[in-house]
Amino acid sequence: MTDAKISEALTVAGQPPLRAFAGLADDGFVAVVNLRPDGEDQDQPGNAAEKAAAERAGLAYRFVPVTGATITTADIRAFQQAMRDAGGPVLAHCKGGTRALTLHVLGEVLDGRMQRGEVEAFGRSHGFDLAGAARWLEREAQRRAHVEAFYEPGSGSVQYVVSDPATRRCAIIDPVLDFDEKSGSIGTASADAILAHVAREGLGVDWVLDTHPHADHLSAADYLSSKTGAPKAIGAHVTEVQKLWKAIYNWPELATDGSQWDRLFNEGDSFKVGSLEGQVMFSPGHTLASVSYVIGDAAFIHDTLFTPDAGTARADFPGGSAKALWASIQAILALPDETRLFTGHDYRPNGRNAKWESTVAEQKRANPHVVGMDEAAYVRLREARDRTLPMPKLILHALQVNIRGGRLPEPEANGRRYLKFPLDALTGAVW
Known part of the structure; x- marks a missing residue:
């Protein structure tokens, strides 16, 4: 040595x-x-x-x-x-x-x-x-888009601030609202860390973006929008997810027109982060509504591809599809090889450090869910793997908040807020 x-x-x-x-x-x-x-x-x-x-x-x-x-x-x-x-x-x-x-x-x-x-x-x-x-x-x-990541270890989630150094404007992507399911406590420490970074760097916030309604954490989009005045946005197919979960929750008063957000993005829509142009890619499979955001040479792809040693995301949630996810992955891999890919989760396989960034070239070279795969082989692999996975512990808690843009339930007469928890609504019991 x-x-x-x-x-x-x-x-x-x-x-x-x-x-x-x-x-x-x-x-x-x-x-x-x-x-x-x-x-x-x-x-x-x-x-x-x-x-x-x-x-x-x-x-x-x-x-x-x-x-x-x-x-x-x-x-x-x-x-x-x-x-x-x-x-x-x-x-x-x-x-x-x-x-x-x-x-x-x-x-x-x-x-x-x-x-x-x-x-x-x-x-x-x-x-x-x-x-x-x-x-x-x-x-x-030489990067035009600066990316700062905030890892939330409780859910393995990665939140992002992507900024334009030329104008000091930014977008916040997939922020987490802290939630302790054992006590029912809500906290804002994760979101406040993002606000502190924005203030420290002198950034103005143009957007608060979610890639999809998350199943493993509550979204802090509404909280951060209220703090910054920035509009909230998500993919337009969120209305399909709202209709699906409206039935699961037996929630007749839920508006399913996406009006809880300021803008609903369709495939190919564009938006600005300072002088940077963002493009929207419809990326279904993990959910009906998933989108990716391409800003400069950075693509925020959330639950599609993970880092190469961690494979790809699951596709067995209500409305999910392994076949649709394969098509979304292929669209991402058609981006230029040097495109930086920022995923939304990392579960630290083999106890390594948390990672969230790769490139298209790296994914094509090293991700075992991509290399040597075609659609049929991928669907077999993904569906077999998904059959072994329990539902996320917060899925029933989170979706009723996240299909409303991160809005918590309104307080009832006693001043408390309550989550509604349907029994026997999903398969995947741990026993």
Whole structure:
């Protein structure tokens, strides 16, 4: 194993053998961060074996798998969080150490502690070629659409603020209203974090957008619209979802004309975020109403494709269709290869860090639900997988709020709000 001490807190290294983990603790390290995706080499120990070795040695362990070509801001922030959580010296390793140092210097630049022009010289001073890090920074500097993500771990949801640096205008996409189903408590911490970011960055809000009526969390669209004055919008087929759930909830007074939103988008509609033009793609399959928003080189695709190692979204909710989802995925994959794809959920397979960004090219190359698939094979795979999944725990809570644009039920005579909970309305009981 080759290593290079970067600071008192960080040493970067190539692959350590499992037998070396006990010695790492003796050398004063308190944590190991593994940056190697499983299967990179036939002889690498792999995530599970490294985690076990770290635990035996009394070391904290974090799995942040990256490749040089697919590093995202989420990976950089996860690496920084692992360093903060360690509270002592960390050994961060990949195959040779370059990716580990790359994540470190990219974080330093993003946080203003290092200048872009200093990166390659810094790498050379420690024996590493950081030309890839310099290229990453150059690409990011040229992005017209800036994307900030907010991960909500309770539901695995990712909320976005996409902004136009030229005009300081933005759109908020798929915000979460905090809800504790055990106590029935509503909170706004997740939405308020978005508002704080908007204020800190001096952004004006042009839109509050939902991609579809969500089944696993309550939408904060109405709350954020009331706070910012920005209009709410969703896909026009939400009216079909309203009619479907109106029957499930036996809710005769529910308006099913989409009037709970300020605008209903159809396929091909356009809208503005500052000087950026957004386009709407109808992306059904997960729900009847799902849409994707393409803003600059960024596409917000929510429950269609997940990150490549996580496959695709389920299609078994009322009104869902695996066949329709396959067609929606193909439309997304027809976007230019360099298009950034931002998904709406991540469930951290194998305990890795949360991820939400990929590209069309990466999906076509590495997503097992895409590679080598045709429609028939995908439908078989998706439907078989969906038969093993329980319904989301909040689906009956969430839909009655989300088909009204995030509006909570009106208070009753005693001043309290009540959710209506139909029994035996859905299949998928856990037993």
